Amino acid sequence: MIVALALVTGLAWWDERREAQDSLRDLEAEQTMVAVSLAASLRSHLTSMDRDAVLFGEGALDRAPGFESAVVRPTTARLDGNSDPSRLVLTVNLRDGFLVDFAVHARDLLGDLPHLDRPGERTLLLAAPNETALYAMDGRLLTSPPLRDALDRKAIATRLERPQAAEIGLPERTAIAGLAYVDAGALGQWGVAVVASAARERDREKRAQGRLLLSVLVTSGLVLAFGGVALRKQRKELRLARELAASEVARRLDEQLAHAERIATTGTFAMGIAHEVSTPLGVIMGRTEQIVRLQTDERTARHTSVIFQQIERIQEIIRRFLDLARGGHPTFARQNPSEIARAAVNAVSHRFAKAAVSLAACIPPELPSIQCDRALIERAIVNLLLNACEACPPGGHVGISVCTDEERAAIVVTDDGMGISIENAAQATQPFFTTKPVGSGTGLGLAIAAEIAKSHRGELTIVPLGSGGTRACIEIPVAAQEGLHASS
Amino acid sequence: MRPHDNPRVLVVDDRLEMAETLAEGLDERGFQAVSISSGKEAIRMLQSEHFDAIVTDLRMPEIDGLALLRASYGLDPSRPVILMTAYGSVASALEASGLGAYHYLMKPFRLDALVWLIERALAGP
Numbered sequence: 001m002i003v004a005l006a007l008v009t010g011l012a013w014w015d016e017r018r019e020a021q022d023s024l025r026d027l028e029a030e031q032t033m034v035a036v037s038l039a040a041s042l043r044s045h046l047t048s049m050d051r052d053a054v055l056f057g058e059g060a061l062d063r064a065p066g067f068e069s070a071v072v073r074p075t076t077a078r079l080d081g082n083s084d085p086s087r088l089v090l091t092v093n094l095r096d097g098f099l100v101d102f103a104v105h106a107r108d109l110l111g112d113l114p115h116l117d118r119p120g121e122r123t124l125l126l127a128a129p130n131e132t133a134l135y136a137m138d139g140r141l142l143t144s145p146p147l148r149d150a151l152d153r154k155a156i157a158t159r160l161e162r163p164q165a166a167e168i169g170l171p172e173r174t175a176i177a178g179l180a181y182v183d184a185g186a187l188g189q190w191g192v193a194v195v196a197s198a199a200r201e202r203d204r205e206k207r208a209q210g211r212l213l214l215s216v217l218v219t220s221g222l223v224l225a226f227g228g229v230a231l232r233k234q235r236k237e238l239r240l241a242r243e244l245a246a247s248e249v250a251r252r253l254d255e256q257l258a259h260a261e262r263i264a265t266t267g268t269f270a271m272g273i274a275h276e277v278s279t280p281l282g283v284i285m286g287r288t289e290q291i292v293r294l295q296t297d298e299r300t301a302r303h304t305s306v307i308f309q310q311i312e313r314i315q316e317i318i319r320r321f322l323d324l325a326r327g328g329h330p331t332f333a334r335q336n337p338s339e340i341a342r343a344a345v346n347a348v349s350h351r352f353a354k355a356a357v358s359l360a361a362c363i364p365p366e367l368p369s370i371q372c373d374r375a376l377i378e379r380a381i382v383n384l385l386l387n388a389c390e391a392c393p394p395g396g397h398v399g400i401s402v403c404t405d406e407e408r409a410a411i412v413v414t415d416d417g418m419g420i421s422i423e424n425a426a427q428a429t430q431p432f433f434t435t436k437p438v439g440s441g442t443g444l445g446l447a448i449a450a451e452i453a454k455s456h457r458g459e460l461t462i463v464p465l466g467s468g469g470t471r472a473c474i475e476i477p478v479a480a481q482e483g484l485h486a487s488s
Numbered sequence: 489m490r491p492h493d494n495p496r497v498l499v500v501d502d503r504l505e506m507a508e509t510l511a512e513g514l515d516e517r518g519f520q521a522v523s524i525s526s527g528k529e530a531i532r533m534l535q536s537e538h539f540d541a542i543v544t545d546l547r548m549p550e551i552d553g554l555a556l557l558r559a560s561y562g563l564d565p566s567r568p569v570i571l572m573t574a575y576g577s578v579a580s581a582l583e584a585s586g587l588g589a590y591h592y593l594m595k596p597f598r599l600d601a602l603v604w605l606i607e608r609a610l611a612g613p
Contacts, residue, residue: 271574274574275547275574276574277574278574278594278595278596279501279503279506279545279574279595280503280506281595281596282506282509282510282572282595282596282597283503283505283506283509284596285596285597285598285599286506286509286510286512286513286596286599287509289513289598289599289600290509290512290513290516290599293516311596315596
């Protein structure tokens with residue numbers, strides 16, 4: 001930014017300098033034009049004075065107008081001398097060996113134009129033939145070597161440095177001189193110098209530079225101010241972004257820790273459950289075997305066969321759940337979600353009948369297959385259905401629907417039961433969380449369903465319904481498990 | 489053929505219904521089974537009575553299956569001890585095998601499997 005500001009300032013400075021130089025050139029041209037005008041006037045006056053001097057010398061004794069004094073002398077006689085150095089003494093040849101000398105003020109040689117001489121601003125100077133000094137309009141006799149040199153060179157303009165300007169009574173600033181020349185014949189070669197001080201231009205340049213400096217300072221200040229504000233804003237945003245990222249990392253860490261804690265808790269509980277369930281199952285199995293030994297008829301054999309099947313089923317569920325609780329992976333295979341949902345509905349239909357809660361299933365006969373662990377998904381759906389059933393009073397209604405699209409399969413269970421608050425809905429999938437009366441619920445059904453959904457890279461969401469009931473939805477990706485433990 | 493007629497088997501489980509179910513099943517298969525629900529009581533019985541084999545649950549309050557195993561080994565190192573365990577205690581069961589248990593069974597199991605194990609244990613190596 002500093003480099004950019006320096007560059008802009010440098011360019012503006014250079015442009016200003018160029019304008020100042022242009023201004024000096026304009027001033028130079030103006031002085032030259034004035035000098036040319038004065039030269040024309042000088043020529044006219046010298047011509048007329050030459051004529052008047054001849055007339056005077058040849059007979060008229062009256063002083064010609066504009067002459068300070070006039071003396072007629074033989075060409076051999078010496079001039080008495082110029083008693084007033086501010087006057088120019090001109091000599092005109094007459095007939096018969098006589099000369100006429102006349103003295104004249106410099107200002108009278110320029111007719112009406114000497115008013116162009118302005119003290120401190122512009123000085124008009126006459127360079128008489130064969131004289132080094134220059135005649136000013138106020139009668140001073142000035143010496144200026146640079147002007148004299150320029151006149152000798154027949155230059156049309158020149159510049160005077162500060163001390164040289166001061167020598168001729170101008171401010172100590174650069175001065176510009178316009179030069180013009182007059183060939184007055186017998187009266188010799190004359191020069192006119194119009195010297196103007198560039199103080200005004202210099203002052204203007206200084207003011208312009210001041211304005212430039214001010215504008216640069218103001219602009220720089222504004223740029224710095226806006227830059228500072230923008231920088232602070234950017235730093236603030238960066239700090240905010242860093243804080244957000246840090247909080248996101250902390251949140252994820254907390255979630256991971258919470259999840260690990262849940263897994264550990266669920267694992268401990270699952271092992272306890274497995275131990276507690278295994279013994280009654282052993283009793284059932286042993287007693288059923290006794291029945292098989294004592295009653296060998298076909299009906300008994302059919303009933304006991306169903307009991308053995310169900311025992312094996314419970315064993316399988318326990319084994320799978322323990323695997324899951326220990327962080328084991330489900331066994332994926334391509335399954336029809338409609339069949340899984342119907343199996344879950346059949347598994348809980350007797351519970352609904354006993355609770356006098358209706359169960360409406362909206363399950364399309366055929367849906368695209370999904371990659372999942374059938375037993376686990378069925379268990380998760382059963383848990384949702386039982387949870388909904390237990391939330392309903394007799395006469396309540398529960399609905400289940402299944403749908404899939406290209407990306408996800410969704411199993412939605414709704415009920416018109418006691419409902420759930422938003423706060424409780426957020427905690428509903430935590431292990432051991434329950435809103436049911438003590439002894440009525442384990443607080444594990446939804447937790448297990450949520451873990452099963454997670455193991456399928458899906459999620460379980462519990463939300464209150466506006467009508468007072470609850471909506472539970474398991475969503476799992478259709479193909480996310482491709483390549484993961486998929487069994488053929 | 490069994491090495492002993494009507495071998496005596498002590499069945500120990502803190503769930504008495506489990507112990508009784510197994511004992512009754514073993515009785516019907518020609519064993520003399522005694523069911524008991526306390527490990528402490530089981531050790532007392534071992535000190536006063538003869539048993540050819542022990543079937544015990546692994547996880548019990550106070551005296552668990554491993555303590556009973558050690559006690560039985562101290563009294564009669566040749567007596568086979570079969571441990572019963574739930575699915576979640578396989579590691580402990582394997583540890584028990586290292587301590588001299590004859591075998592372990594994971595609950596629930598078929599009675600026939602238990603009978604086969606006891607018979608094989610009593611038949612010797």
